[in-house]
Amino acid sequence: MSQMISTAAASSRFQLIFNAALKSYQKQTKKDLIAHPLASQLQSCDSTSAILAVLKEQVQEFDQARSGDERLTKWLIPTVNVLYAFSAAVSEGVGLVFSPAKVIFAGIGAAKDVAASKDTLAELFERIGFFFNRLESYTEVAPTAAMTNIITKIIVEVLTIFGIATKELRRGSAKKFLKKLAGRTDLEDAVKKLDRLTQEEARMALAEVLKITHIVRDDVKVVDGKVENIDSKVEDVGNKVDDVGDKVDDVGDKVDDVGDKVDDVGNKVADVGDKVDDVGDKVNDVGDNVVDVGGKVDDVSSKVDDVGGKVQDIGDRVQSVDEKVQVAIDDGKETRVVATEAKSIIQQMANSVDHIQWNQIKQLLRAWLSPTDPSTNHIIARKAQHKGTALWFFRGSIFIEWKSTGSLLWIHGKPGSGKSVICSSVVQDIMAVCDAGSAIMAYFYFDFRDLKKQSLHDLLLSLVFQLSTRFSPCCDILHHVYKTHQDGTRQPSDDTLKECLKDMLRLLGQGPTFIVLDALDECPDSPGIPSPRHEVLELVKELVDLHLDGLHICATSRPEVDIRAVLDPLASRSVSLHNQTGQQTDISDYVRNVVNSSPSTAMRRWRADDRNLVIETLTERADGMFRWVFCQLDTLQHCLPSNLRQFLNELPESLDETYERILRGINKAQKDNARRLLQCLTVAVRPLRVEELAELLAFDFQGSSSGGIPKLKDDWRWDDQEEAVLSTCSSLITIVPDDDSRVVQFSHFSVKEYLTSPRLARSDEDASRFHIDLEAAHTILAQACLGTLLRLDEHADVEGFPLVEYAARYWVDHARYEKVSSRVQVGMDDLFDSSKPHFAAWLRVHDMDVRWSSFSHTERWAVGSPLYYAAFCGFYDLAERLIMKHPEQVNAISGYIVAPLPVALRKGHFGVANLLHKHGAVVDIRDDGERTPLYTASANDRVDVMQWLLDCGADPNAPNDTGCTPLHLAAAHLQLETVLLLLKYKADVNPRDSDGLTPLHDTMFNLPSLPEGQCIDVMQRLLEHGADPNACDNNHSTPLHTASSKGLLEVARVLLSHGANVVEKDGKGRTPFQVASSNGHDEMTKLLLEHGAVAQP
Known part of the structure; x- marks a missing residue:
């Protein structure tokens, strides 16, 4: 029921x-x-x-x-x-x-x-x-x-x-x-509001549980109150004893004493007052009552019986009180246990909510930054470590002191000296400390094989993300950066990421924080000022210059001149691997293990003295280079005892000589395939999978069409794809697992370096034919990619083309390299011919425009035109040909970035933008939200794009469909350079959006998330150019109302100094003083009073 x-x-x-x-x-x-x-x-x-x-x-x-x-x-x-x-x-x-x-x-x-x-x-x-x-x-x-x-x-x-x-x-x-x-922004806003309400719901649910706990606690108080009520009733009974005294203040826990002493009341009436003191706290005015009692002795005898009966009644009641109090105490204990358990559960729930929110933020940050994962390199390096390697290093004083006292440790050595293996061991050692909760670490492996692991930007993204996942306050710092970049619609600059990293390290303070960087030399020292490597070295210097006692930095590299020039003065400790006795011992142990355990038939025929000779010779000649030893052992796998001593007498002196011998030894029938394979590995945008590289070997480049696009020969495909790859030059490449696939890579950085070096180009013809020219290598891959895409149509089964995913995603990267596009012009024209099925088939496999959907203000009613994608890719010549053929596409609305001109500008292809403008592209073309390219550029803080547009006549005051202008946006995000540029081109300083807000109002939009100082800088410039400090929005609120509401004291001073009205009333009839007062901003109210405000409730 x-x-x-x-x-x-x-x-x-x-x-x-x-x-x-x-x-x-x-x-x-x-x-x-x-x-x-x-x-x-x-x-x-x-x-x-x-x-x-x-x-x-x-x-x-x-x-x-x-x-x-x-x-x-x-x-x-x-x-x-x-x-x-x-x-x-x-x-x-x-x-x-x-x-x-x-x-x-x-x-x-x-x-x-x-x-x-x-x-x-x-x-x-x-x-x-x-x-x-x-x-x-x-x-x-x-x-x-x-x-x-x-x-x-x-x-x-x-x-x-x-x-x-x-x-x-x-x-x-x-x-x-x-x-x-x-x-849909309105739909997104509604869902965001729902998310916020759901979070509030969770917090309210916790509050409800807490409320129940409070109710339980209050029940205890009620029990205590009932006990007190009983005590007061006992006190009332005592007050009715007419001859005991005028008042009994407190019966208390000593009522029992009354029953014990009642027998003496008859003969010792004068003592009654004193005895009743034991019942309560005190009997007031006992002396006066005794005189009165003495005068009425004759009446006492008749009243004693009555007193005794009443006292007996008191005793009975007190007995009941005792029992109830004991029950209450027991219940109270149980209640307190329940309350404690409830509090514990609430705390666990709160912690769970915090953990979930933290994980959600981390996922958000990961999606925003897309940092590269250094753990893949770490795992590979760990697998390459021979048991017992580098124990001398970890037991030495240099590592122990660095680990305990911090500063910079530089580990350097020749190519192939095992730097990455030692680095992985350092990471592994520090991981154990971090797992114990005693330290925090972030690490990074530079990698010549991965373009996402070769720049300062990639390093910074990885470091700040790793630290944000290790320590929640660091996560808060990065999340703040996310918020200030329009909730992730803009990517952070290197300078922003640097400051974020430094803020995190300062926050970690004196606690042990480890930054481990491997293979600085694999960060390119390419032409340009500054080079990627120089930028990384400058970061290391800046981190050391923070002088944080708890910061431990470890870097490994070759001792290149530019690296040594920076790290030598900074490193308080350094280790050179090539002259370490422990390194020689490690090499000797490695060689001994290989020759004694190799499955090679030839090695198994060696005698004991042969094995010892190999161990001694290779150890002595290695000069600290594991890579050199590896290559010699690889060749020795096939050396019979009769040839062993001759081989050891003719060992190559260096890695260069070793690689040259390997190239000369490639089977003549495989030389073309080997060269093509090495070219593709050198310039591939990402590591190529086994099946992708095997597919490249099935193209007939010799029988290419006039357009330079090779034909795919189905009968050239190998059933065993790994065998197809390894049969070309197995000594220079290796196959490693990568997630759910297997990828092919150079067996060492020194291989790629040698193949692209002038040293190989100067060798004789047998070796120099393998020298890799980067433009020629990019051409090979661009041709193969286009050859794959031009075989596709609307009915093609992409599963039958192993290279199709790479081709669709990366052919543009290869075609954009130097003059490669001119070499594959015919193939590009075929692909962009909308009358053929290839263009749609390409976009079906990979539509590069889709990734911009999250950053677009508009929907895409139609797939972009061929000209749109030519502008997207930055292909000037192709765009020119398409304009001649399809001039109607110049201003055609399509794609997520609206039209060819906006997408060319968004991607920074100003040459293509000039071409489009020359042929009539509209600079103020609008999307379905009435946003112009200038508006979008302002939203993304693209000053370069804004400058181009304004120079080409773009309207600086063009609003979107809510009346918001580019100046509104620049002011809201406190982009001073953008604000100054717009003002230079005569932007209206007092435009009003649909809410009546001016740019001056909007300067406070993102406060306090952004620094108040930035707001003041922008506000000052707006006011200097005529911004109205008393402009009212649709709610009749002025900028001073907003500053007062948020407690922005310095902002209010600026407004007041420019004539802001302190008595202006908003739509609710409130002055800035009343707004500040209702929000508890006392300092603001004082400032307003000093400037003539009237104190009002």
């Missing part, structure tokens, strides 16, 4: 809350839900199961529609009819700055087909269903007013989201709706 009552009560509570939400929604949208046919169904939902049933019905509609017609009006009619009532009043406006979708709708824009997008919408229903499941538990007991308010708000947001979504659904086709949905 009680269960039925409880269920009915819960249903009633649910109905009240849900109806309140409907009324709130009706009030906000001015939509009469009662008049809608659905009203009765909605209002009859008295439980979560009823709501969930509606949701499940819609999900079923989705499932049934997966194979149906594309038009959503056919397969979503039930959803539209049910929910369209909520959509009429939804705003069509788009926010000032679009943030990349980090909520559930992020996947819609990138969905490759309608079915995938339907899954995303179904996920929305499921997500809302989770909320209603939680709601059921909240209504089992009467929720607080605050909790009810949160629940009501969430339901309203759910209805709002349904409203926006279904309103768009009624407009037509699935693809258009789904693509547009990803760019």
Whole structure:
């Protein structure tokens, strides 16, 4: 019965809350839900199961529609009819700055087909269903007013989201709706609000649990109060003893003493007052009462019996009190245990919530930065370590002192001396300390084989992300950078990342923090000022110059001149590997292990003295280079005892000579394949998989067409792809696992270095033919990639083309290298011919435009034109040919970046932009949110693009559909250089957006997230150029109202110094003083009073 009552009560509570939400929604949208046919169904939902049933019905509609017609009006009619009532009043406006979708709708824009997008919408229903499941538990007991308010708000947001979504659904086709949905700022804002409310819901739920704990605690207080009440009643009984005294203050725990002493009352009335003192705290005025008692001795005898009876009654009551107090004490103890356990559970829940939020932020930061993973290199280096290697180093004083006292440790050695192996051991050693919670570490491996591991930018991204995952305050620092970059819509500069890293290291302070960097020499010392390597070395110097006692930096490299010039003065400790006795011992142990355990038939025939001779000779000649020893042992695998001594007498002197011998020894029939394979490995954008490299060997480059595009020979493909690769030059390459595939790479950095060096180019013809010219190597890969893509059509099975994914994604990188595009012009023209199937097939495999969908303000109603993609890639000659052939494409609206000119500017291809402008490209072309390229460039702080546009006549005052101008954006993000540029080109300093806000208002938009000093700098320039300090927005709020509300004291001083009105009233009739006072900003109120404000409540 009680269960039925409880269920009915819960249903009633649910109905009240849900109806309140409907009324709130009706009030906000001015939509009469009662008049809608659905009203009765909605209002009859008295439980979560009823709501969930509606949701499940819609999900079923989705499932049934997966194979149906594309038009959503056919397969979503039930959803539209049910929910369209909520959509009429939804705003069509788009926010000032679009943030990349980090909520559930992020996947819609990138969905490759309608079915995938339907899954995303179904996920929305499921997500809302989770909320209603939680709601059921909240209504089992009467929720607080605050909790009810949160629940009501969430339901309203759910209805709002349904409203926006279904309103768009009624407009037509699935693809258009789904693509547009990803760019809907109002929908994103609604979901973000729902996310915030859900977080508030979680916190409120914790508060509800805490409230229950408080109720339990209060129950203890109630018990204590009842005990006190009983005590007071005992006191009242004592007060009724007429002859004992005028008042008994407190019976207390000593009432028992009254019963023990009552027998003496008759004969010793004068002593009654003294004895009653033991009952309570004190008997007031006992002396006076004794005189009165003495005068009435005759009456005492008759009253003693009455007193005795009353005292007996007191004793009985006290007995009951004792028992109840004991029960209360026992209950109190139990309650306190329950309260303690509840508090512990609450803390665990709070910690879990914090942990979940931290993980969510880390995922957000990872998606924003896309840092490279150094652990792959670490794992490979660990596998290369021979047991016992470098024990001499870790047991030596230099490493021990560095580990305990910090500073810079530089480990250097010749090529192939095992620096990366020692570095991996250092990382492994420090990892053990970090796992014990005694230190924090970030590490990085520079890698000549991976373009994502060769620059300062890649290093900084990796270091700051690693530190953010190790220590939550560091995560807060990086998250702040994310927020100040428009919630990740802009990438951080190297300078920003540097300061972020330094802030993290300063925060870690005196605690041990380890930064380990391997192979600085593999960071290119390429032409340019400064070179990537120089930038990295400058960072190392800046970190050392922080003089942080807890900072330990370890770097490994070759002793190159430029590296030595920087690190020698900085390193308090250094180790040179080539002259270490311990290094020689390691080499000797390595050689001994190989010759004694090799499965080689030839080695197994060696005698003991042969083995010892090999060990001694190689150790002596190695000069500390494991790589040199490895190459000799690889050749010795096939050396019979009869040839052994001759081989050892003719050992090459260096790695260069070793590699030259290997190249000369390549089978003549394989020389062309080997050269092509080495070329591709040298310039590949990412490590090539075995099957990809084997496919490259199946192209007939000799029989290429006139356009230079090779033909793929199916009968040249090998069944055993690894054998195809290794049969060419196995001594110079290696195959290593990489996630779920196997990739081919040079066996050592020194191999690539030698192949591209002038030293090899100067060798005789047999060896120099293998010298790699980078432009020729990029041409080979560009030709192979185009040869693959030009075999595709709308029916092609991409699974049959192992190189297709690499080709579609990276052919542009190779074609853009120097003059490669001119060598593959015919192939490029064929690919960009929209009358042929290849262009669409390429984009089907990899559409480079899609990755910009998250950074775009607009939806993509159509795939970009060939000219759009030529501008995207920066192919000037191709763009010129396409303009001649298709001039209508110059201003055609397509792609996520709207048109060819905006996308050329976004990618920094100013030559192509000039070409397009020359042929009539509109500089103020607008997207569906009325945003011009200048507006977008301002949003992204692209001063270079803005300068180009303004020089070409772009309107500096062109607003978007909410009235926001480029100056509004620049002011909101405190971009001083951008603000000055716009003012230079006569931008209106007092434009108003749809909310009536001016740029001066917007300078405070991101405070306090951004520094107040930056705000003042921008504000000063605006005021100097005529900004109105008393401009009122639609709520009649001035900039001074905003500053007062946020407590921005220095900002207020600037405004006041330029004539801001201190008595201006906003739309609620409040002056800046009242606004500051209501927000508790006392210093602000003092400042305003000093400038003539009137103190008002």
